[in-house]
Amino acid sequence: MNFSRRDFLKASLAGSLAVGAGGLLDACGTGNTIKAFTTSTAGKPRMGGQLRAGLTGGSTADTLSPLNAITNVDFSRINNLYEPLVGLTPEAQPVNVLAQELISNKNATEWTIRIKQGITFHNGKPLTADDVIYTFRQILNPKAPAAAAAGLASIDAKGIAKLDAYTVRIPCSTPFATLGQALAIPGYSDIIPVGFNPAAPAGTGPFKVKSFSPGTQSTFVRYDGYWQARPYLDEIVITDYSDQTSQVNALLAGQVDAVNLLSEDVISEVQGESKNVLLSAGGGWNPFTMRVDAKPFNDVRVRQAMRLLVDRQQMNDLVFGGFGTLGNDVFGIWAPEYDHSLPQRHQDIDQAKSLLKAAGAEDLHITLVTSDIAQGTVLAAQVFAQQASAAGVSVSVDDVTVNEFYGTNYLKWQFAQDYWFYNFYLPQVSLATLPSAPFNETHWNNPRYNSLYAQAIATVPQALRNEIAHEMQQIEYNEGGYIIPFFPPVVDGFAANVGGLVSSKIGLSLNAYDFKGVWLS
């Protein structure tokens, strides 16, 4: 009884690697297989019923507070309980939800937000400007900053003023032309009522809490005072699963109706007469991170060589069964600022070798720190090591625990990985690639890039901003510290009687867990 589960998984992984190489041809041959099942169409919409979702990714640290939502599964709860000022469409573009309009002054240092009227919280209280002000001050509370604080740091929380019952004025300490985009990131602008009590949470969302036990199960019932079209479902039961095996078994045995975050190797197991798979081309990204301020990556040629070592299509085939979207070392693929005209980078071993030679780093030995932080990260690291060996670069993969990865060395690893949810380009820059960014894991500090950002963030018209952003992306594409081989797909499973699920580019499972349009036939 000493054979551990981890060994077993490793053995199965080795098996699936071999199978994966065969699957490569299938994935290429059938072209864009993703289109085959992007929406669920289970008869006509019907009122009533209980949707049972079996979700992995949660823990006993699960929360119902939108201020501290972190994991994929936290969003399954808060996205049904609360609503943001600005949300995301399935195409990952901003759309006003509670906000009626957002207007900025000329240089984006002051915003006026008008909210919709006639909306009530689950406790019956009407939504007003006071709640918006309260929410922003909670998010930016210096004593207990919320997850969104870093992304909204330009907002001057103290200076927020109420203009009338439904209008607030938001001053910014530095220009913030991308406020509308930043607010659309899940959890960044979910409005909570004044005096929010996490023990009896009230939002304006389509469902309200009935019960919640962290890491185990939670139930939500339809909010009859909901201001938009009435949701079909009476009730949602979300059960935490510790592992994909039990989650898939529960789906196959009919104990749950929908499951999230599957790996691609169970697609064939799940797909059948009464079960189906929802594939989404997510905009989240799992980069390799090279510290540009330390040897050997302080030499731009070494970074360029590392990027050329990757056979992106093969890595995508092996790690995600070919269902991911190829990356080009620039993040924000579905953002309107993303430059799709940059030529797709391919593996070029000869070019990589000569760059390494020029940098005097022919016999490069490096350690790649990996961890099971997101789906496929460890496997991607192993594939990278394998691909790099073609150019004589020896990569030793150091697989550490998640806690060690995010422990004291986080943001200091010389060569590691990370995962990010979808974000727009410039808001992502403010989090990851500026000297002032809180998560600048590549220690990127490029003066030209920094000044372009300062210019872009003060430019209100989107078209002009896109031009500046393209120039920034050109710099990252040529010199950056990230290797972004792909944007992972999101694979979810559902029973055939579940209707109204659509695939989305947001990168969170089950169309960011938006269950208000879901029905059971």
Place this chain on the structure above:
Amino acid sequence: MTTATEAPERVGPPSKAARPHPIRDLLIKRSLIGILTLILVSILVFAATQTLPGNAASAVLQNTATPQRLHALEVQLGLTRPAVEQYWTWLTGVLHGNFGKSLANGQPVGTLVGGRILNSLVLVVLAGVIGTLIGVGLGVLAAARRDSVFDHVLSVTSLAITALPEFVVAVVLVIFFAAVVIHWFPAVSVFVPGTAPWSNPRELVLPVATLVIVVVPYVFRMMRASMIDALESDYVQMARLKGVPRWRVLLFHALPNAIAPTIQVIGLTFLYLAGGVVVVEYLFNYPGLGQALVSAVSDRDIPQIQAIVLVLAAFYIAVNILTDVIALAVSPRRRLPRS
């Protein structure tokens, strides 16, 4: 493992007042050692959690841990205090019956762990009792029909099952009885939080069956071996020659003498079950102690880790003491003072 039973070192005829009472003496002595062990375990576990990379705050915040957020949460959770002070606060709390609050979600550990103790206990006791009965029964039958086809099939099968880790057994059961072939039982055991496990009997079937399949071979093999020894003994020969019916020889002459060594194995089985439930609970998503321990460790939730480990350690100690007491009770000659 369980040591041989201590017998009081008394020589000469005891007076009536100081009549040796080996069972009571053993209980007192072993309970005191047990309490000491628990305190040592709590210190060891606490020290171990301090050496783990990261803490509860970084485990909760993961990649949203800006220095400000990390610091705010560490202060809120009391993690900035010296380790010895944290341990002392916890220990004095426990002595007052307060196991503290979970670092991950702020709920009282007593409530979080309490319900799960019951869930795991039901699993362990059901699997232990059923496994023991089946193991002892098959062992007696196999010994009685030694070298028959029945005996050989059982022996080989039990050897094969011994080689299977519990998650393989569980996966096979799920494939056949829940997910793929027939859908008789639920593939995962999800209870509505707050309901007792016996109100969900269907959910118990596969986890209990997995554990039973894993433990039966051990009990069976021990029982078969000691039963064969007993059947070859002189008193059994004597009984047979006397013309005692075969079933009587088996049940009343051989079995009582063969059961003593098996009791140690049954005790070991229960001890194994206390650890073995971790994997089975994880696979079936069964809301027990094992599953809670796995998530508490990854959340660096020290109060919850401490509480669960203490429960498991106390269970080990209690089963060890109980095994020795039963072994004493069923073998009268070991109760007599050495002379």
